[in-house]
Amino acid sequence: MKNNKMQVALLGLGTVGTGVYKVLKRQKNEMVQKLGVEIELAKILVRNVEKAKEKVEDPSIITTNWKEILEDDTIDIIVEVMGGIEPARTYILEALRKGKNIVTANKDLIAVDGRILMDTAKENQRDFLYEAAVAGGIPIISPLKQSLYANCIEEVIGIVNGTTNFILTKMAEENMEFEDALKLATELGYAEADPTADIEGLDAARKVAILASIAFNSRVTFQDVYIEGITHITARDIRYAREMGCEIKLLGVARNREEGIEVSVHPMLIDSRHPLASVNDSFNAVFIRGDAVGDAMFYGRGAGELPTASAIVGDIFNVAQNIIMNCTGRIHCTCYKSLPIRKMDDIVSRFFMRMYVDDRPGVLASVTSVFGNNNVSIEQFIQKRKSGDLAELVVITEDVLEHDFNDSLRILKTMSMIKEISSVIRVY
Amino acid sequence: MKNNKMQVALLGLGTVGTGVYKVLKRQKNEMVQKLGVEIELAKILVRNVEKAKEKVEDPSIITTNWKEILEDDTIDIIVEVMGGIEPARTYILEALRKGKNIVTANKDLIAVDGRILMDTAKENQRDFLYEAAVAGGIPIISPLKQSLYANCIEEVIGIVNGTTNFILTKMAEENMEFEDALKLATELGYAEADPTADIEGLDAARKVAILASIAFNSRVTFQDVYIEGITHITARDIRYAREMGCEIKLLGVARNREEGIEVSVHPMLIDSRHPLASVNDSFNAVFIRGDAVGDAMFYGRGAGELPTASAIVGDIFNVAQNIIMNCTGRIHCTCYKSLPIRKMDDIVSRFFMRMYVDDRPGVLASVTSVFGNNNVSIEQFIQKRKSGDLAELVVITEDVLEHDFNDSLRILKTMSMIKEISSVIRVY
Numbered sequence: 001m002k003n004n005k006m007q008v009a010l011l012g013l014g015t016v017g018t019g020v021y022k023v024l025k026r027q028k029n030e031m032v033q034k035l036g037v038e039i040e041l042a043k044i045l046v047r048n049v050e051k052a053k054e055k056v057e058d059p060s061i062i063t064t065n066w067k068e069i070l071e072d073d074t075i076d077i078i079v080e081v082m083g084g085i086e087p088a089r090t091y092i093l094e095a096l097r098k099g100k101n102i103v104t105a106n107k108d109l110i111a112v113d114g115r116i117l118m119d120t121a122k123e124n125q126r127d128f129l130y131e132a133a134v135a136g137g138i139p140i141i142s143p144l145k146q147s148l149y150a151n152c153i154e155e156v157i158g159i160v161n162g163t164t165n166f167i168l169t170k171m172a173e174e175n176m177e178f179e180d181a182l183k184l185a186t187e188l189g190y191a192e193a194d195p196t197a198d199i200e201g202l203d204a205a206r207k208v209a210i211l212a213s214i215a216f217n218s219r220v221t222f223q224d225v226y227i228e229g230i231t232h233i234t235a236r237d238i239r240y241a242r243e244m245g246c247e248i249k250l251l252g253v254a255r256n257r258e259e260g261i262e263v264s265v266h267p268m269l270i271d272s273r274h275p276l277a278s279v280n281d282s283f284n285a286v287f288i289r290g291d292a293v294g295d296a297m298f299y300g301r302g303a304g305e306l307p308t309a310s311a312i313v314g315d316i317f318n319v320a321q322n323i324i325m326n327c328t329g330r331i332h333c334t335c336y337k338s339l340p341i342r343k344m345d346d347i348v349s350r351f352f353m354r355m356y357v358d359d360r361p362g363v364l365a366s367v368t369s370v371f372g373n374n375n376v377s378i379e380q381f382i383q384k385r386k387s388g389d390l391a392e393l394v395v396i397t398e399d400v401l402e403h404d405f406n407d408s409l410r411i412l413k414t415m416s417m418i419k420e421i422s423s424v425i426r427v428y
Numbered sequence: 429m430k431n432n433k434m435q436v437a438l439l440g441l442g443t444v445g446t447g448v449y450k451v452l453k454r455q456k457n458e459m460v461q462k463l464g465v466e467i468e469l470a471k472i473l474v475r476n477v478e479k480a481k482e483k484v485e486d487p488s489i490i491t492t493n494w495k496e497i498l499e500d501d502t503i504d505i506i507v508e509v510m511g512g513i514e515p516a517r518t519y520i521l522e523a524l525r526k527g528k529n530i531v532t533a534n535k536d537l538i539a540v541d542g543r544i545l546m547d548t549a550k551e552n553q554r555d556f557l558y559e560a561a562v563a564g565g566i567p568i569i570s571p572l573k574q575s576l577y578a579n580c581i582e583e584v585i586g587i588v589n590g591t592t593n594f595i596l597t598k599m600a601e602e603n604m605e606f607e608d609a610l611k612l613a614t615e616l617g618y619a620e621a622d623p624t625a626d627i628e629g630l631d632a633a634r635k636v637a638i639l640a641s642i643a644f645n646s647r648v649t650f651q652d653v654y655i656e657g658i659t660h661i662t663a664r665d666i667r668y669a670r671e672m673g674c675e676i677k678l679l680g681v682a683r684n685r686e687e688g689i690e691v692s693v694h695p696m697l698i699d700s701r702h703p704l705a706s707v708n709d710s711f712n713a714v715f716i717r718g719d720a721v722g723d724a725m726f727y728g729r730g731a732g733e734l735p736t737a738s739a740i741v742g743d744i745f746n747v748a749q750n751i752i753m754n755c756t757g758r759i760h761c762t763c764y765k766s767l768p769i770r771k772m773d774d775i776v777s778r779f780f781m782r783m784y785v786d787d788r789p790g791v792l793a794s795v796t797s798v799f800g801n802n803n804v805s806i807e808q809f810i811q812k813r814k815s816g817d818l819a820e821l822v823v824i825t826e827d828v829l830e831h832d833f834n835d836s837l838r839i840l841k842t843m844s845m846i847k848e849i850s851s852v853i854r855v856y
Binding site for chain 1: 447451454455458461462559565566567570571574575576577578579580645703706718719720721722723724725726727728729732734735737738739741742743744745746749750753754755758759762764765
């Protein structure tokens, strides 16, 4: 505090940092009534001072010197929006140990090092809030830790990456191929110059690790998540999915089973009537199932300057209330269990599989016997069309062990009558 | 506290009370890890002891004597799930003044007397939480007061009554008429013996008053809400709506305009692509628009024993954490403004209108001139079919003043060429 104003330092002034700056400014008059105190942005840590100075009214708050912030005892709250592991990790730990409260959107860091960050916050009885780290502006972390806290959460399924959801929506609605939809996403600013983290599912995996940790009260890290991206999805897959009454979405799926936690990110066919199926464009949604609440879904903007800033400034207000009430650290790490993570091989899934085979008698029998010998039950077997000597087959399995399905796949790939296995996509 | 256990008293053991009893029991082992303390259900206040004793393991906790609870200083949290205005109001006020914290699901009471309840909680620095009062298990009040608190909320639209949503879904999907769908809802337990509060929109109006108060930081009461129920909606209206790419839903609509707050509950045509349009059966959803977060939606079970108990026990846990951290009253009434409520006459709406007119030349011209003379612009004029000497007309207006539209309606009703005005439904 300084002159009766709560002092905040912002680390980073990129898209999200700029959003935080704007929202704090918009709320300048409201916040006094909301909190009984004004929040002042006292310092902004940046690398490039000149670029940063153009973005703010009072350039004197810009600094490149972390120590200047760390050692300023009037600063109560540090908002870390630099992203990446280092130096964010060091700064946050140093700040917590100095008794400062942290608000961050850093999913990369939390998905890997969540435990030490939250333990350090707890030791120092300070707040460590990160609503913006998952699904941007959508309140999901706080509801799981508060309003839904009396539930045993059985399942969390999320569309938590806007870039891939935009791409899949365009592919579905305009019959575009992946590369074209990605190009459009890049042009419109939905995809970054290097889109790897989005299209390969890494970004979604970080978010689902964080969600699973909170939902199941047991630490799940990025390394625990099985990951498949959407680069192999074709417009034809989506068309066939729609014929079967399904959409294809990149889903983060986490389940709390008796045998342990299942956690994965991959494209899936999902029934068009499921609430997640109509979450389109760059929107995100998180669907949960709890033993008391039943099904619930949270929908909104998962990224962007202002939606992400909405969550961050919400967290800042929350910390401010805790400081005023002298109860920082009120909600800390909720991972009080140590549940095992299940191997993907041991998980039960349904599969959609599309392949080209020789169009001659006996082929179907051979294919089905491979599945049969490996405990893979088939729900549907559809011959889609013929072209020349080849027939296109679509197979939908029943619930089967991933292990058994992969065994079948390995054998099918060696068979000369099978010319191409074009797609293998899980079915929700 | 007593023997290191936090003591809770439950007022009422109907559907919701029984749910709270069950969820607290389910969470018995979890809660110690979640909160660091056990929560004990110390007393249950009922009217009929014999009936209540059958529902609980330890009948000694049942009482009919409020004073026994009020004067027991070991009881920290009172959970009021009796419903209705009195004696709930008196009990809550007495309990707050005695320094007890309150969790309630009582929308009837809050929508009328919210201010005095929350002021009394604040004076006594105690918690007054009511997540379950709106949209059952769906976290919406706490997100609005915390994660979304850095927004100026512009609009809240909710499907907040499961009974009417179930009825409208059945009418749409199975082409049922209102009376038949209501009968089915009653048989399945979705509608109460006296369904008035649901089908006339009163229940939804209470919830939207509470939502609007929180969203706009200004007290809105039940009396402020313009209310229309769904009893006049026909299967034909829904069929025509669908032909136009819309669903009909009972929507609670609250908007924060420069001129004041608009708040109403009525059936509306809503575009099928809107996320609210696919909220079916007895599910609820609340859609909000904020200046930072943009569009967001919260979806789930709006009623029922366990979903409602999910929200209530979530609140109990929340209070327990506040008691432990010595910060009860951390979040209190957020109505720090006094915005005017706009008269319905001054609001701008779009209308769908269906009528039977004489099938002869000049009728259309007469009808359109009535609209024209009253500043009502027509977007679509559709002649649906003829039967005998009558033609069925559907009119969709542009955005028009309710006042102007009602003037037109009054005149049309006097015209002999107009045989029947069958439906007037607003369009979102």
